[in-house]
Amino acid sequence: MTIREELDTINAGPGRAYVEQDAESLAAYYTDDARLLFHGAPIIRGRAAIDGTMRDSVAGGPQVLRFETGEVIVDGSLVIDIGAIVGPSSRSKYVAVYQRQADGSLKIVVDAATSDGMPPAK
Numbered sequence: 458m459t460i461r462e463e464l465d466t467i468n469a470g471p472g473r474a475y476v477e478q479d480a481e482s483l484a485a486y487y488t489d490d491a492r493l494l495f496h497g498a499p500i501i502r503g504r505a506a507i508d509g510t511m512r513d514s515v516a517g518g519p520q521v522l523r524f525e526t527g528e529v530i531v532d533g534s535l536v537i538d539i540g541a542i543v544g545p546s547s548r549s550k551y552v553a554v555y556q557r558q559a560d561g562s563l564k565i566v567v568d569a570a571t572s573d574g575m576p577p578a579k
Contacts, residue, residue, distance in 0.1 A: 460529055460531055460536060461526060461529055463563065464526045464529065464536070464538050464555075464563075465526060467486070467563060468524035468525070468526060468538075468540070469524075470482065470486065471483055471486065471522070471524055472521075472522055472523055472524060474515075475514075475515060475519065475520040475521070475522050476519045476520070476521060477519070478515040478516075478518070478519055479515070480508060480511035480512040480514070480515050481508070481511075483511040483514070483515070484504055484507050484508035484511050486564065486565050487504050487507050487564060487565045487566075487568070488504065488556060488558075488564045488565065488566050489503065489504050490502070490503060490504075490566070491503070491504060491507060491564070491565055491566050491567065491568065492566070492567050492568070493506075493507050493510060493568050493569075494567070494568065494569040494570075495510075495569075495570060495571075496570075496571045496572065520544065521544060521545055522542055522543065522544050523542070523543045523544075524540060524541075524542055524551075525540050525541045525542075525543060526538050526540045527539050527540040527541060528540075534556055534557040535554060535555065535556055535557075535566075536554075536555040536556075536557070536563055537552065537553070537554050537555070538551075538552070538553045538555065539551070539552050540553075542570060547572065547573075548572075548573045549570050549571060549572045549573055550570065550571060550573060551568065551569060551570040551571075552567075552568075552569045552570075553565050553567070553568045553569075554566050554567040554568075
């Protein structure tokens, strides 16, 4: 499996988790010491804090989101995924820094996402 295929497989999971409102599954993509950087908010540090953020994120009801890998940079145990989050009426961008774990899996150590703003009116 290529890195891009691996990231595509990983990115399918959060899409399902948002539909199912499964905050625990969302938090499981992060390392214990991960950092989450969202616009307008302080850095969220650690998986326990990320879990709380994810619970708040899914509390508003199911969301249909698609995570699309764009550019991929690989350097040793780190994989950087620069991509897009696409929703029915929104589009955002993200940079996720993954680190290869001892079991071979990839987990997010730094995740930053920002909105592209509202789409143009049709």
